[in-house]
Each structure stands twice: as C-alpha cells, then as structure tokens.
Amino acid sequence: ARLKPEAQIGYFAGCTASFVEQDVAEGTARLLNAAGVEFTYMGEDEACCGLPMLVAGKWDTFAEIVRHNIEGMRARGVRTVVTSCPACWLSWHTYYKDWAQKLGLDYDFEVRHYSEVLAERIRAGEFRFPNPVPLKVTWHDPCHMGRAGGIYEPPREVLRAIPGLELVEMEYNRECAHCCGSVLTLVENPDTGKVIGNVRLREAEATGAEAVVASCPCCEVQLRVTAQKTGRDLPVIDLAHLASRALGVDMRDPTPYAMEAWGVFEAMIWLLxxxxxxxxxxxxxxxxxxxxxxxxxxxxxxxxxxxxxxxxxxxxxxxxxxxxxxxxxxxxxxxxxxxxxxxxxxxxxxxxxxxxxxxxxxxxxxxxxxxxxxxxxxxxxxxxxxxxx
Known part of the structure; x- marks a missing residue:
C-alpha cells in the first residue's frame, strides 16, 4: 500500500463515499495505489467538504470547515488534493480558494479528480488495467465536475482503457448532459426528483447499455432511488467500483445499504x-x-x-x-x-x-x-x- 502519513498528494474521500457508498473511497484508493500514486489521507480528521453548509447559508460553519480541512492537508505536506466526489472537487477547487482568501489562509493546492490522475498515467503508458470487464456501459456526466469543472474526457479515458468494456454515449452528454435531479431537488421535492431522474434513466436505456456508470455519490443515490421507484432494472455502478473490477477486485455492491440509508432520509424529509x-x-x-x-x-x-x-x-x-x-x-x-x-x-x-x-x-x-x-x-x-x- 502507498498510503503515507505525509505525502505531496492527499486523497479527500468525502462523506457519502466514507459512510454510505464506501466502494467509491475504497475503489479510488485501490486505483491510485495500482497506478503507483503515493498519497496520504486525513482519516477521521477529515471533515465534510462543507458544500451543504455553504448552500444552506451556514457560512460560519463552512468557514470552520474550510480552515480545518486546509490546515489538515497542509499539516500532512499535501500540495495536490485528489477527490473522488465531484462536489468535494468543486469545494476544494473553487470555494476553498475563494474562502481561504477571505479568511487569510494560505492556499496553494492543485485540485484534481482521481480520473484525471489515472488518465494522465494511462496516456503516458504508466498504468494499464490487467483484467477484462465485458460490459456495455454509458457514462453520466455529473454537474459539479462537468459544467462546473469541464472534466469530461478523463473518466471516459479511464473507461476506454478497460479491456472488454464498451462505452456508449447518451444523447445528451458532456456540457449538454441532463442533471440527475439529486441534491436540492431530491431533498426538497422527491416526486420532482423522480421525474428528472427518470428522464436520465430513459436516455441511458435508449443506448442499450447494461449499466450506468457515474462518479458522483449523490448522482448514484438518486439514479438508484429513481430506478427502484420506476421499476427499472438498470444497475448504477461507480466508476472506481467498475475500474477496480479490471484490477481483479470485486467489491460489495453498496446499493442495498444506500437504499436503506435513503429510506431513513426520505422518511425524515416527509416528517419535516x-x-x-x-x-x-x-x-x-x-x-x-x-x-x-x-x-x-x-x-x-x-x-x-x-x-x-x-x-x-x-x-x-x-x-x-x-x-x-x-x-x-x-x-x-x-x-x-x-x-x-x-x-x-x-x-x-x-x-x-x-x-x-x-x-x-x-x-x-x-x-x-x-x-x-x-x-x-x-x-x-x-x-x-x-x-x-
């Protein structure tokens, strides 16, 4: 394992990948390790990226989080923060930079999604997947990483590098990709969230794909919830989970636990x-x-x-x-x-x-x-x- 107490690269897992869809964090760590990336990790010191607090207007809490996470990465010698969650990427890449200036904090991090790191090594011939994954899939572009970050090609490069995998595009992709309907829509109005999610799943089915691949834990929850509520038998697989199969690692499917956790959340939304x-x-x-x-x-x-x-x-x-x-x-x-x-x-x-x-x-x-x-x-x-x- 290449996990170090201090390193120039720090992996930021995020809340959902740490506690609900844990295959996201585990798969990312396995992929970085397989690609020869030495990295550190804040572990239990890692706080939420803070994006929910920022959009909820709890700016004092967000400021505390920014300070805590920046100081935690700096203490570990980190120069490049690598995320798996697109919302965490957006927080570190854009909002932390702005808020660090407001708070008088030193901020000199490069922020990358792990698919960028892997794609770079794949292009350089420094990393390849050893095992085939015979599957036809379509890729869902997450809003936070796509339109907000312009990161469209690296995850596709990772998928195309997997032997036996066929990637087919939905009609609306990249900057034209439809939102999954998660986050504020699903929380504020689950019925509307289901309608929006169903639009995206219909697009995916039209490609003839056997599964939808995504990298955003919130998108994955939303698409899984929508598939269940609309009776669709279309698996939703995280990119890191799928790519780990090409390493010979078959991780536990997070769907049952994710659906159980969402059931609690949905009941609480109804109660409120x-x-x-x-x-x-x-x-x-x-x-x-x-x-x-x-x-x-x-x-x-x-x-x-x-x-x-x-x-x-x-x-x-x-x-x-x-x-x-x-x-x-x-x-x-x-x-x-x-x-x-x-x-x-x-x-x-x-x-x-x-x-x-x-x-x-x-x-x-x-x-x-x-x-x-x-x-x-x-x-x-x-x-x-x-x-x-």
Whole structure:
C-alpha cells in the first residue's frame, strides 16, 4: 500500500463515499495505489467538504470547515488534493480558494479528480488495467465536475482503457448532459426528483447499455432511488467500483445499504413538512402539558372553564409558542424520540445516536419551523384544552 502519513498528494474521500457508498473511497484508493500514486489521507480528521453548509447559508460553519480541512492537508505536506466526489472537487477547487482568501489562509493546492490522475498515467503508458470487464456501459456526466469543472474526457479515458468494456454515449452528454435531479431537488421535492431522474434513466436505456456508470455519490443515490421507484432494472455502478473490477477486485455492491440509508432520509424529509410536524406536536400535547410549570397549567385549565377565555387566548398562543416550545422541549424529548421512531424506521446504529442528534437538530430547526407550524398547531391545542385537559 502507498498510503503515507505525509505525502505531496492527499486523497479527500468525502462523506457519502466514507459512510454510505464506501466502494467509491475504497475503489479510488485501490486505483491510485495500482497506478503507483503515493498519497496520504486525513482519516477521521477529515471533515465534510462543507458544500451543504455553504448552500444552506451556514457560512460560519463552512468557514470552520474550510480552515480545518486546509490546515489538515497542509499539516500532512499535501500540495495536490485528489477527490473522488465531484462536489468535494468543486469545494476544494473553487470555494476553498475563494474562502481561504477571505479568511487569510494560505492556499496553494492543485485540485484534481482521481480520473484525471489515472488518465494522465494511462496516456503516458504508466498504468494499464490487467483484467477484462465485458460490459456495455454509458457514462453520466455529473454537474459539479462537468459544467462546473469541464472534466469530461478523463473518466471516459479511464473507461476506454478497460479491456472488454464498451462505452456508449447518451444523447445528451458532456456540457449538454441532463442533471440527475439529486441534491436540492431530491431533498426538497422527491416526486420532482423522480421525474428528472427518470428522464436520465430513459436516455441511458435508449443506448442499450447494461449499466450506468457515474462518479458522483449523490448522482448514484438518486439514479438508484429513481430506478427502484420506476421499476427499472438498470444497475448504477461507480466508476472506481467498475475500474477496480479490471484490477481483479470485486467489491460489495453498496446499493442495498444506500437504499436503506435513503429510506431513513426520505422518511425524515416527509416528517419535516409543516403538516407532519404539526401532527407530531399534537401527539406530544399530553406530555407537553404535564411538563408545563404549574401556574401556566392552572391558567390553561382556568381558560377551559371560563366562557370565552379560550377565544381570548387563541391570538396570544402564537406569541407564547416561541417561549413555550424551547422551555418544554428538553422535558418531552423522550416522548419525541419515541414518536419520531414510530414515523422513521431506522437501523439500530442510527437509533442509538438519536438521543444525541435529535435535541441538537430540534434546537436548530425550531426557530424556522415554528412560524410554519403554529397556525396548524394552535387550533388543535385549543381543542385539546377544551376536550381533554
């Protein structure tokens, strides 16, 4: 193995390749090693590239990430950062450079996608694949690496260098390639994401390819989700995974775990709709009222008995909610954890983390969510006071 504690080349794996579609990171490391590339890796010191925080407007968090990752690579003597995830490539290549200047950080990195490194060595005759892979495939150009980076040919060069592999192009390719519909579309509106993804899969099927090859972990999740939801039997294979087959390495298919992880994510997206959050709050009324300070609970019970008082209280409740919810949230958290678990099936290792994750998530979510759910919750709360308190 050529993994070094310090090296001029540093591999940045990214979150999805590290924790979900791990064949991406494993395959990339195997390919770099087979090509004779000595590289280092931040390991558990590696933070997210930060792109989700940047687009979400959490610029203070993004600044911390930029500083952390740049300092981590510099401490390992890195001059060239190599990524497998196109979003990580875009972050390091473009956004880190801009933000380093804003933050007063030294930034003198060359940033490359691993397919560029491999293609360069293939052209120079320094690397070749020893084993054939008899498969007809089509290539999906990722937006972050394609239109945003102009990296179109290197992944194709890698595919063409694999013995026995046939590469056929979709009608829309390179700078004209259609987006897969992932990232903000899939998260904000899964139904729209499915429609967009289906367009791309129809293009792929029209080529007669036996599989779609991609390099973006998010594209791969989206295309796999869409294929499942539309009943399409078209495998989606990561470039590093496929190229590793030509090295004689057959890695585990990440699709089952990726689909399981997406199922949790999709259920959580559904839960975070204001209507669903209002349903969740209604289920928590009983423990919330039990957790109220005694004087406040007495006032609520008095309002139930005095004619017209609930009507007077109704316009006050939207003003009370921003005070009431943060005060009661820690006390009802066990009930909320149970209610979320009933709505979002998740594997045991995720359930174990929820007592730590959910309180922090709610703390960040509630300031934005309360104005949306209060009009839905208040009438139900008035009814609860009148009928059940």
């Amino acid at each position: 709709k204001p209507e669903r959050m209002a349903d969740l709050f209604e289920e928590l009324f009983a423990p919330m009222f039990r957790a109220m300070p005694a004087p406040m609970l007495a006032m609520m019970r008095l309002a139930k008995r005095v004619p017209g008082m609930l009507g007077l209280m109704k316009p006050m409740m939207p003003l009370m909610m921003p005070v009431l919810v943060p005060m009661l949230m820690p006390k009802v958290m066990p009930d909320m954890l149970a209610a979320v678990a009933r709505r979002v099936p998740m594997p045991a290792h995720m359930q174990e983390q929820m007592p730590d994750l959910l309180p922090e998530a709610m703390k960040g979510l509630m300031p934005q969510m309360l104005p949306l759910i209060t009009p839905l919750v208040v009438p139900r709360m008035i009814r609860y006071i009148r009928e059940e308190l």
